[in-house]
Amino acid sequence: MMMKKINRIKHPYRLVLTCIIVLLVAEGRAQSSADFPLVPFPASLTSGKGEFIITPGTGIVYDTKDGFEQALAEMSRLIPSGTSLPKPSTKVIELQKDAAITSPEGYHIAITEQRVLLSARTPAGMFRAVETIRQLLPLSVEKRSGGAQSLRLPALTITDEPAYAxxxxxxxxxxxxxxxxxxxxxxxxxxxxxxxxxxxxxxxxxxxxxxxxxxxxxxxxxxxxxxxxxxxxxxxxxxxxxxxxxxxxxxxxxxxxxxxxxxxxxxxxxxxxxxxxxxxxxxxxxxxxxxxxxxxxxxxxxxxxxxxxxxxxxxxxxxxxxxxxxxxxxxxxxxxxxxxxxxxxxxxxxxxxxxxxxxxxxxxxxxxxxxxxxxxxxxxxxxxxxxxxxxxxxxxxxxxxxxxxxxxxxxxxxxxxxxxxxxxxxxxxxxxxxxxxxxxxxxxxxxxxxxxxxxxxxxxxxxxxxxxxxxxxxxxxxxxxxxxxxxxxxxxxxxxxxxxxxxxxxxxxxxxxxxxxxxxxxxxxxxxxxxxLQVHYRLPDLTGFVEHNVFTDSAVLDIKKPLPSLTLRYTTNGSLPVATSPVLSKPLVIKQPVTIKLAAFTTKGLRGDIYTLNYQKEVYQQPVALTQPAPGLQCKYYKKYLLNTLGMQTLQPDSQFIAPNAIVPAAVSAPSFGLQYSGYIDIPETGIYSFYLLCDDGGTLTIGNKEVVNNDGQHAPQEKSGQVALKKGLHLFYLNFIEGGGGFTLQLKYSKGNGAVIPVPDSFFKH
The missing domain is CATH 3.20.20.80 (Glycosidases)
Known part of the structure; x- marks a missing residue:
């Protein structure tokens, strides 16, 4: 039998008390994933009572014959320990082999106030367990910020294994x-x-x-x-x-x-x-x-x-x-x-x-x-x-x-x-x-x-x-x-x-x-x-606006921050937002045409995507009169490779049909093609409408005499948006779409005012 080793932690990091882990309320209660910010979330997690406190007296116990050296090295990196064999302490972190765990990467974690037990059948499973512990520890273990006497782990039980190899x-x-x-x-x-x-x-x-x-x-x-x-x-x-x-x-x-x-x-x-x-x-x-x-x-x-x-x-x-x-x-x-x-x-x-x-x-x-x-x-x-x-x-x-x-x-x-x-x-x-x-x-x-x-x-x-x-x-x-x-x-x-x-x-x-x-x-x-970890990640999307905005009297730019710690900064002179640009701390009232460039910044200075918002003053478009319109849109189908939607203007269509909506019908089977939808959109009440056109490859949307969204050209799926001021009634509607080959996406949604963004229903379309 090989000797069990105990590694004593010599240099614990400072615990950041304002961090991360939501402390647990009731022992034995199955926990929703929202209570623990683990990614990926484990197959089963049950909370316990209290917490395990890692101090300089905490030992890491393992059996040398189990092959868990890499997991031990990772654990020691997170909570650095020496290699000596001090006397066992009453509170330990134990890495234990469990032959009953069937998945090669499966593991079990049981944390009480007295012990942290990590179990796995294989070294890979044990390493995955340690990475879960890593996410339960405060950010100081990533920052190497050093410091005082303790780290804390919430009492819980986890059983986990992967869905795919x-x-x-x-x-x-x-x-x-x-x-x-x-x-x-x-x-x-x-x-x-x-x-x-x-x-x-x-x-x-x-x-x-x-x-x-x-x-x-x-x-x-x-x-x-x-x-x-x-x-x-x-x-x-x-x-x-x-x-x-x-x-x-x-x-x-x-x-x-x-x-x-x-x-x-x-x-x-x-x-x-x-x-x-x-x-x-x-x-x-x-x-x-x-x-x-x-x-x-x-x-x-x-x-x-x-x-x-x-x-x-x-x-x-x-x-x-x-x-x-x-x-x-x-x-x-x-x-x-x-x-x-x-x-x-x-x-x-x-x-x-x-x-x-x-x-x-x-x-x-x-x-x-x-x-x-x-x-x-x-x-x-x-x-x-x-x-x-x-x-x-x-x-x-x-x-x-x-x-x-x-x-x-x-x-x-x-x-x-x-x-x-x-x-x-x-x-x-x-x-x-x-x-x-x-x-x-x-x-x-x-x-x-x-x-x-x-x-x-x-x-x-x-x-x-x-x-x-x-x-x-x-x-x-x-x-x-x-x-x-x-x-x-x-x-x-x-x-x-x-x-x-x-x-x-x-x-x-x-x-x-x-x-x-x-x-x-x-x-x-x-x-x-x-x-x-100094990862240059993409910040969450900002919402509450479209790219091309309109107003009849005034508009309000009111952005709900996806993270409360973000700072929104903007410019109106065409320059890019930087860390010293004006802060958008409250809703901005817009009464004159303007182009706003907007970005979010983290407290560490990481800048998110730059959004360019154009505001134009408009009057409401007048509806057109039409006697007994029929449901659906007229659609022309071009079986041709096209670089953009303009390429359809001089061509004769291969076929024409009536479509219930601006969707690609199952009958469209050419590897590369173009579609021209035309007809009317029936606006239920007067207001400013936002339209969102998701395309792969390219598309354009025109309502009345205005191009509302230009998402043209060959590209991967991307959404672009625009607004138009419309009076209640029928308005001319044109949507052009191309697919260059490699799979298509076409989706049109809308919202009115600050309402929800939803698909445009079939009932809106006439011809």
Whole structure:
């Protein structure tokens, strides 16, 4: 029997009495999640009576044979202790193995006035328990502010385990590069919220970010590039947002040119893998092929069928799957990758492949005839299957983006579903026996700008497709959010896009009993913790206004702060709000046209989104007379790829129909299309009406003679809003909408005055 060790706390932190934990009222009472700001919220939590006080005499007790060293290290980091073996104290924190806990990451916590008992069957489960304790402790443990004699934990009992085995996030380090220190910071935040998979997209057309010793040219040349169009777009935006500035630490001067880039040495990445493993997080490497390989092909032109690589209509020239030298190259790459990353899974990518050069290649025609392949999609499948066999020979499992389904795949491949416009892809994969990780672009592409709907969309996301039977649903092993970094040039920008959406994902994939209202109540305490951790998170949305406002006599800007600690600052001269701008401390009466720029600030100076509010004076629009109008709107349907709604003006529609509302009917099935709705909106009473147009891709709304909302162009789901002054009666109504491909969203809501925002009912529309 191994000796139990007791670590005595030598340097306790100062307890901040004004903090966080709501003390408990009645012993044995089941607690609502609002009473504890834990994220993700545990499966079961029951409050007790009193609290456990951690003092210099408190010991940490554990059995050395249980393998809980990392959990102990984390606990000691939170409440630092020595390594000596003092006499057991009467009050202890005990880490105990419990073979009866079935989940590999499950745990149990029991806190009384005399003891803190953490139980788990595995080291991973014990570490998750410690991270729950971390969230129960005051912010001082994050700030390292040091100090006096005690920390306090509320008496309670928790039983917990995850809903899904795969709870991941992804970071594209190829388009823009991120330092090891940032990756460590990200891993620590993942551990705090019980995420367990970090998928690193290490290579792409724009950069090769991992050292391969057999091919040093990959980083000597492929890790560096001149500024591209995405860099230019970032630099254009930085005048209004410093987070969009290119990080200067990733710039070098060579031969009179400014180059952007960087790469990780194998030694650096092995150290990062250990850092993550110590927190029970797997790093999943992705080396994307056969497409997205321009950075490699520039160094090794013979990798492609035609020699070299260039941009096609959408994607770059891929490597050639019809040369044995290609497979030798790929296997050499992945042999070194597997030496760096011990993960069970290796990601091949295998998405967005422009196969035109394969179709034209005599080598590929010969191979396809030999192997009985009928299409270049099957040729891509041939490449994936050969690489999977190689992975399996090394004891690894292949993951590919869901395009790997197109030419047929083995049932042992793992599918990462991202194409939300192909809703049956995860269903097909699950029914084929493949394990599936859900990662659809909407809502889990975190490079899409966040808005007021983002958290709820993530929280309510259905991880398991409805078409699957319970047995088939077992193939869905979890979900992952992806951050592609073409327009993410800085660590602050990455933080802003990850947080707090990462928290919604964490609870969605861990917790079995979901309650979004409770999650919202727990967020403020997590914002305080994120700020203590120096995370550049996105502040909650401000409400009580639209972007384009109107008034007939006067208007009142009255904003309800989402957090009482925020300070609202504004300008009226076109400049951006800063920490010294005027404070909006009470409702602002507006009697003249004005443009107001508004932002919230935390006490530490973090600035939230900048809102630009335009106010214009209007008279009420007069209604039109119409005899016996019929229900619904006229709709013209254009089966064409369009960059914006103006592209429909000179076209003849492919068909026309009557729609009950401004929705996309099920009969609209073209991958790219445009819709023009026209008719009348029946306003029930005179007033100022706000309209909210949520679009993916673009849309515009015109009522009477006024464009009320312009949300045009190709973009991810985003909502824009505007107001119009309308008299009771019928008013001309036009709504134009385009879908460029990749899945659509169209939703129109309204409010009158300070009323609730609700969908526009069918009864409002006439033609």
């Amino acid at each position: 795969w709870r991941g996030i992804h970071l594209d380090v190829a388009r823009h590069f991120f330092s090891i220190s940032y990756l460590e910071k990200l891993i620590d935040r993942m551990a705090l919220y019980k995420l367990n998979k970090l998928h690193l997209h290490l290579t792409d057309d724009q950069g090769w970010r991992i050292e391969i010793k057999k091919y040093p040219e990959l980083t000597a040349q492929g890790a560096w590039r001149t500024f591209d169009r995405n860099d230019s777009a970032c630099m254009h935006q930085q005048k209004d947002n410093l987070d969009m500035a290119i990080d200067p630490k990733h710039l070098v001067q060579r031969n009179g040119k400014t180059l952007y880039g960087g790469f990780y040495t194998q030694q650096q990445m092995k150290a990062l893998v250990k850092y993550a493993a110590d927190r029970y997080i797997d790093i999943i490497p992705e080396v994307d092929m056969p497409g997205h390989m321009m950075a490699a092909i520039h160094s090794f032109p013979d990798l492609s069928c035609e020699g070299g690589s260039k941009w096609g209509e959408l994607f770059s020239t891929p490597i050639c799957p019809c040369k044995e030298s290609t497979f030798e190259f790929a296997q050499n790459i992945f042999t070194e990758i597997m030496d760096i990353f011990p993960s069970e899974y290796i990601h091949l990518g295998a998405d967005e492949v422009d196969r035109k050069t394969w179709a034209q290649s005599p080598l590929c025609k010969t191979l396809m005839e030999k192997e009985g392949l009928k299409s270049t999609a099957e040729l891509q499948s041939y490449f994936v299957k050969r690489m999977e066999k190689f992975f399996q020979s090394k004891g690894r499992k292949l993951i590919g983006w869901d395009e790997i389904l197109e030419g047929g795949i083995s049932s042992t491949a793992n599918v990462m579903y991202w194409r939300s416009w192909v809703p049956d892809a995860p269903v097909m994969a699950a029914r084929n026996g493949n394990r599936v990780i859900m990662s659809p672009g909407n809502p889990l592409y975190f490079d899409n700008p966040p808005d007021a709907h983002s958290l709820e969309n993530i929280y309510q996301f259905k991880v398991v497709p409805e078409k699957l039977t319970p047995d088939e649903a077992n193939s869905i092993i979890g979900a992952q959010a992806n951050l592609w970094t073409e327009r993410v040039p800085s660590e602050n920008r990455a933080d802003y896009l990850y947080f707090p959406r990462l928290l919604a994902l964490a609870e969605r994939t861990w917790s079995k009993n979901l309650d979004y209202a409770s999650f919202q109540q727990r967020l403020p305490a997590q914002f305080n913790r994120l700020e203590a």
